[in-house]
Amino acid sequence: MDQAGERREPTMRDVAALAKVSIKTVSRVINGLPGAGTEVTERVRAAARSLGYRPNLTASSLRRADRRSATIGVLFEDLSNPFDAALLRAVEDHARRSGVLVLAGSTEDDHTLQRELLVSLSARRVDGVVVMAAGGHQDALQHERERGTPMVLVDRPPTFGGTDCVTTTNRDSSRAAVLKLAALGHRDIAFLGDRRTLWTSQERYTGYLEGLAQAGLTLREALVRTDLHGVAVAETATAALFDLDRPPTALFTAQNLVTVGAMRVLRARDLHRRVAVIGFDDFPLADLLDPAVTVVRQDVPGIGRKAAELILARIDGDTSPPVHAVVPASLVPRGSGEIAALS
Amino acid sequence: MDQAGERREPTMRDVAALAKVSIKTVSRVINGLPGAGTEVTERVRAAARSLGYRPNLTASSLRRADRRSATIGVLFEDLSNPFDAALLRAVEDHARRSGVLVLAGSTEDDHTLQRELLVSLSARRVDGVVVMAAGGHQDALQHERERGTPMVLVDRPPTFGGTDCVTTTNRDSSRAAVLKLAALGHRDIAFLGDRRTLWTSQERYTGYLEGLAQAGLTLREALVRTDLHGVAVAETATAALFDLDRPPTALFTAQNLVTVGAMRVLRARDLHRRVAVIGFDDFPLADLLDPAVTVVRQDVPGIGRKAAELILARIDGDTSPPVHAVVPASLVPRGSGEIAALS
DNA sequence: AACTCCTACGTCAACGTTGACGTAACCGGC
DNA sequence: GCCGGTTACGTCAACGTTGACGTAGGAGTT
Numbered sequence: 001m002d003q004a005g006e007r008r009e010p011t012m013r014d015v016a017a018l019a020k021v022s023i024k025t026v027s028r029v030i031n032g033l034p035g036a037g038t039e040v041t042e043r044v045r046a047a048a049r050s051l052g053y054r055p056n057l058t059a060s061s062l063r064r065a066d067r068r069s070a071t072i073g074v075l076f077e078d079l080s081n082p083f084d085a086a087l088l089r090a091v092e093d094h095a096r097r098s099g100v101l102v103l104a105g106s107t108e109d110d111h112t113l114q115r116e117l118l119v120s121l122s123a124r125r126v127d128g129v130v131v132m133a134a135g136g137h138q139d140a141l142q143h144e145r146e147r148g149t150p151m152v153l154v155d156r157p158p159t160f161g162g163t164d165c166v167t168t169t170n171r172d173s174s175r176a177a178v179l180k181l182a183a184l185g186h187r188d189i190a191f192l193g194d195r196r197t198l199w200t201s202q203e204r205y206t207g208y209l210e211g212l213a214q215a216g217l218t219l220r221e222a223l224v225r226t227d228l229h230g231v232a233v234a235e236t237a238t239a240a241l242f243d244l245d246r247p248p249t250a251l252f253t254a255q256n257l258v259t260v261g262a263m264r265v266l267r268a269r270d271l272h273r274r275v276a277v278i279g280f281d282d283f284p285l286a287d288l289l290d291p292a293v294t295v296v297r298q299d300v301p302g303i304g305r306k307a308a309e310l311i312l313a314r315i316d317g318d319t320s321p322p323v324h325a326v327v328p329a330s331l332v333p334r335g336s337g338e339i340a341a342l343s
Numbered sequence: 344m345d346q347a348g349e350r351r352e353p354t355m356r357d358v359a360a361l362a363k364v365s366i367k368t369v370s371r372v373i374n375g376l377p378g379a380g381t382e383v384t385e386r387v388r389a390a391a392r393s394l395g396y397r398p399n400l401t402a403s404s405l406r407r408a409d410r411r412s413a414t415i416g417v418l419f420e421d422l423s424n425p426f427d428a429a430l431l432r433a434v435e436d437h438a439r440r441s442g443v444l445v446l447a448g449s450t451e452d453d454h455t456l457q458r459e460l461l462v463s464l465s466a467r468r469v470d471g472v473v474v475m476a477a478g479g480h481q482d483a484l485q486h487e488r489e490r491g492t493p494m495v496l497v498d499r500p501p502t503f504g505g506t507d508c509v510t511t512t513n514r515d516s517s518r519a520a521v522l523k524l525a526a527l528g529h530r531d532i533a534f535l536g537d538r539r540t541l542w543t544s545q546e547r548y549t550g551y552l553e554g555l556a557q558a559g560l561t562l563r564e565a566l567v568r569t570d571l572h573g574v575a576v577a578e579t580a581t582a583a584l585f586d587l588d589r590p591p592t593a594l595f596t597a598q599n600l601v602t603v604g605a606m607r608v609l610r611a612r613d614l615h616r617r618v619a620v621i622g623f624d625d626f627p628l629a630d631l632l633d634p635a636v637t638v639v640r641q642d643v644p645g646i647g648r649k650a651a652e653l654i655l656a657r658i659d660g661d662t663s664p665p666v667h668a669v670v671p672a673s674l675v676p677r678g679s680g681e682i683a684a685l686s
Numbered sequence: 687a688a689c690t691c692c693t694a695c696g697t698c699a700a701c702g703t704t705g706a707c708g709t710a711a712c713c714g715g716c
Numbered sequence: 717g718c719c720g721g722t723t724a725c726g727t728c729a730a731c732g733t734t735g736a737c738g739t740a741g742g743a744g745t746t
Contacts, residue, residue, distance in 0.1 A: 011702055022726050027704060035724060052490060057466040058401040058412065059702035063731050069401065071446070071467065078432075082627075085428040089421075092449060101463055103414070104447040106435060120444055123400040124414065147352075147395060264631060284425075285628040288607060354732055365696050370734060378694060402732035406701050 010051040019047035030055055061125070072311060073103045073121035075114065077133030082284060083256065083300060087132055087154065090304020098312055100127070107133050115140040122149070128311045130154060150314035152307050156199035157324060164310045166303050166325045170203035170280075171210070173296045173329040174254065177278040178211025180331070181250040185341035186276060190223040190241050190248035192234060192262060194255040201226065204254040204280055223248050234261025242269060249275060249341050256281035256295075263289055263336075276339040278331075287334055294337025302327045353394040362390035373398055404468070415654060416446045416464035418457065420476030425627055426599065426643060430475055430497065433647020441655055443470070450476050458483040465492070471654045473497060493657035495650050499542035500667060507653045509646050509668045513546035513623075514553070516639045516672040517597065520621040521554025523674070524593040528684035529619060533566040533584055533591035535577060535605060537598040544569065547597040547623055566591050577604025585612060592618060592684050599624035599638075606632055606679075621680040630677055637680025645670045 012030070016023040021040055028036045029044040030053075036044070047053075061069045074091055076084040092102045103126060105117040114133075118140055121129060128150035131141060142160040145151045151158075153165040181189050191208045194201045205226070212219055222244060225237040234253075238261060241248055253259040259279030266272040272291060279286070282297040306325045331337075355373070359366040364383055371379045372387040373396075379387070390396075404412045417434055419427040435445045446469060448460040457476075461483055464472060471493035474484060485503040488494045494501075496508040524532050534551045537544045548569070555562055565587060568580040577596075581604060584591055596602040602622030609615040615634060622629070625640040649668045674680075 009702095013702080023702090024704080024727080025725065028725090031704090037724060040724080054462070054465050054490075056405075056468060056702055058468055059405050059731090060704075061731095062399075062402050062405060062701095062733095063703045063705080065705070067731090069467075079422075079428045079435075080425070080432060082423070082425070082428075085422045085425075088447070089423060089449060092422075092447060096448065096460075096463075099463075101467065102447050104431070104435060104445050105439065106432060117439075119397070120439075120442075122397050124412075124444065125399060125401055147397075260628065260631065267631070283628070284626070285603065285632070288603065288610070288632055289628070290633050352732095356732080366732090367697080367734080368695065371695090374734090380694060383695080399732055402701090403734075404701095405703090405731095406733045406735080408735070410701090 009056070010053045011056070012053070014051055015044060015047045015053050018051060019043045067125070068127055068315070069125050070099055071101050071103055071124065071126050072315075073105065073117075073126040073129040075105055075107050075117060075129065075131045075133055077107055077109050079106055081256070083281060083298070084132060086300040087304045087307075090301045091130055091308045094305055094308035095312070100312065109133065111137050111140070118144045122147070127315045128152070130307050130311050150311055152311045152314070154303060154307050162322055164314070164323045164325070166306045166310065166327060167200075168298045168303065168327050168329045170200050170329075171207035173331065174204040174207025174252070174280065175211040175214065176331060177252055177280070177296055177337070178208050179215055180337065181252065181276055181278060182211065182215035182217060184250070184276060184338070186248075186250035187217055187341065188220065188223060188246060188248045189217070189250045189252055191225070192228055192237060192241075192251060192253045192258045193224075193226040194258060195229050196226045201254060208252055208254070228255075228258050228261070231257050231261040231264070234258040235265050238262045238265040239269075242271065250339075251275060251277045253277060253279040255279075256283040259283070259286075259293060259295070263293065272336075274339065274342070276337055276341075278337040282332065289336075291336045291339070292334035294334045295332050296329050297332045298329045299327050352399070353396045354399070355396070357394055358387060358390045358396050361394060362386045410468070411470050411658070412468050413442055414444050414446055414467065414469050415658075416448065416460075416469040416472040418448055418450050418460060418472065418474045418476055420450055420452050422449055424599070426624060426641070427475055429643040430647045430650075433644045434473055434651045437648055437651035438655070443655065452476065454480050454483070461487045465490070470658045471495070473650050473654055493654055495654045495657070497646060497650050505665055507657065507666045507668070509649045509653065509670060510543075511641045511646065511670050511672045513543050513672075514550035516674065517547040517550025517595070517623065518554040518557065519674060520595055520623070520639055520680070521551050522558055523680065524595065524619055524621060525554065525558035525560060527593070527619060527681070529591075529593035530560055530684070531563065531566060531589060531591040532560070532593045532595055534568070535571055535580060535584075535594060535596045535601045536567075536569040537601060538572050539569045544597060551595055551597070571598075571601050571604070574600050574604040574607070577601040578608050581605045581608040582612075585614065593682075594618060594620045596620060596622040598622075599626040602626070602629075602636060602638070606636065615679075617682065617685070619680055619682040619684075621674075625675065632679075634679045634682070635677035637677045638675050639672050640675045641672045642670050 012023045012026045016026045025036055026044050029041050072095055074088055076088055079085050095102055103121060107114040130152050132154045138159045145163055151163050155167055157165045178189060193205055228234040228237050251262055253262050266275055279293055279295045282295045286293040286295055306327055355366050355369045359369045368379055369387050372384050415438055417431055419431055422428050438445055446464060450457040473495050475497045481502045488506055494506050498510055500508045521532060536548055571577040571580050594605055596605050609618055622636055622638045625638045629636040629638055649670055
């Protein structure tokens with residue numbers, strides 16, 4: 001036994017020869033179709049077992065009328081982000097229950113990579129694509145979609161028509177977070193956000209503005225920091241906020257890595273017990289920090305399930321109008337978001 | 344444009360008709376094989392472009408001599424564990440550089456699921472399988488391997504022959520961690536481990552024993568707690584340790600979720616500044632806890648790269664003897680592991 | 687001028703499977 | 717004993733592609 005394994009895989013032809021039936025009868029037995037007698041069925045089953053026969057799905061899907069590969073592609077940006085990982089897992093889980101496997105590919109927010117990956121998936125004739133990452137340009141996605149590939153976008157709506165998407169209550173939950181901080185007496189609430197090109201960032205910022213307005217607070221531009229991609233950048237930005245003459249007394253951090261960066265700075269400056277923080281997106285160990293971090297938690301399994309349901313339905317031929325599903329997020333109070341403003 | 348997309352995909356035949364050449368010539372041009380003139384090549388390219396032709400890799404691999412699907416399967420246990428997520432990412436990354444995509448499947452430590460997944464992968468004729476999760480039974484893996492499928496195990500060696508694996512320095516690094524704690528004056532060092540059925544758990548426990556012996560300490564069975572699967576169980580076990588008459592002054596937690604559980608209890612009992620902790624496996628935010636957690640960090644990208652290299656080499660026909668690659672882990676001092684024993 | 691060799695194509699069959707369709711045997715009914 | 721229908725098979729071609737092999741025409745050699 002060596003790693004290369006030069007043994008030829010047994011085919012239906014081999015099974016047919018052993019069971020002394022035609023290859024078509026083998027096909028019927030393997031696929032559980034009617035038209036095979038009890039005794040023949042048993043003979044074929046025994047022959048298949050003894051040869052270790054395994055159906056070849058690629059040959060089958062090449063020939064079959066429906067052309068299904070029972071495989072979908074999932075594009076994500078960065079698996080090291082627990083949000084992406086949990087989402088992939090949820091989609092994979094639901095897909096597999098329908099006998100569908102997942103071809104996974106990370107795009108690292110690279111436009112060229114995304115295009116190449118879509119070509120690779122298309123060459124393998126995936127039945128559909130779930131996109132959990134669609135940086136600025138969606139033209140590669142649009143092109144693929146227009147070829148007829150079923151597609152579902154997660155976490156941002158398509159810039160082109162006829163395509164489903166699943167998002168969370170970015171704006172509403174952000175507004176609620178800001179209102180909560182305002183209710184605790186905070187009047188200088190900073191906004192720390194990820195790259196402005198991201199649709200979610202824009203929505204969360206809009207929610208922030210709506211929250212301020214609704215609470216009767218005026219926007220201080222100096223307290224708005226965006227394009228914070230990654231923990232390090234978020235730290236720098238947070239530090240700058242507290243070097244202001246009138247620093248914020250509360251932070252609304254609109255992405256989990258930003259939240260982490262902000263917490264680092266607060267702790268380093270020993271401000272973590274005085275400055276309130278509410279973060280968007282939960283993250284592991286948020287409850288173990290000091291103070292535990294209050295967050296807006298997205299229903300990641302719910303989003304994944306919805307995305308899987310949508311893509312599987314489309315693959316099954318559902319031609320109803322495109323859907324924009326919104327899965328509600330919830331506020332999880334843990335301490336950092338309950339720090340009141342000093343009178 | 345609707346989601347079903349009933350347009351037929353253009354084939355080489357269509358391209359050939361438009362370019363007024365034979366289908367074989369199209370094949371040559373698409374695959375960059377010699378034997379096509381400059382002018383004809385251009386005509387074929389133009390025709391393919393204008394029809395939006397995409398090669399069908401499944402048909403191609405069915406016919407080609409090498410039978411490659413340019414796809415590998417990756418089985419993992421739980422993507423919500425950052426270790427699995429990072430590993431999948433590393434493998435996917437390296438595979439894609441070789442034009443190979445990854446069919447991902449989570450097994451959730453379920454034996455039946457693992458078997459089913461292997462059948463699914465086999466039906467899709469993957470070129471090889473990387474297994475990042477192999478609970479107790481490896482018979483399904485062995486069966487698949489004996490069919491000739493190239494295979495690489497990660498994080499535990501195969502119980503059968505002829506198969507590569509990649510692991511880290513479980514025993515050596517565990518011994519080093521215990522020795523470090525002993526050097527700080529700790530004499531009551533507890534061991535908190537994951538399920539004993541896991542090979543890594545056994546290795547780490549062996550390293551713990553070796554460390555104790557080498558430091559001249561005697562094993563106290565009461566300080567050994569195993570089969571702690573998940574944060575909650577780890578918390579209970581840790582709490583029990585500190586209800587002992589002679590509680591430990593240092594903990595060696597042999598898995599990341601166990602470490603988290605232990606830290607929770609230490610904090611709750613206000614012991615986190617007095618009891619030393621070294622954990623096996625790094626985890627996000629370990630540096631943000633109070634105190635920051637000293638860990639043995641596995642070189643996850645290195646492990647993933649090695650696994651990808653091995654499987655790709657085997658697929659390319661490497662028939663050298665099976666390899667057990669060991670990727671070194673390193674100790675990352677952050678504070679919790681540097682707490683000295685009270686004299 | 688006949689020869690070999692090469693280049694640039696084309697033809698054909700096959701990969702493993704299934705849809706369309708054929709057919710022999712049997713059943714029940716009269 | 718013949719009809720119509722059903723059951724249990726089999727035959728054939730095709731899915732999109734490529735390996736093996738064939739061939740026409742031109743260039744170079746003797």
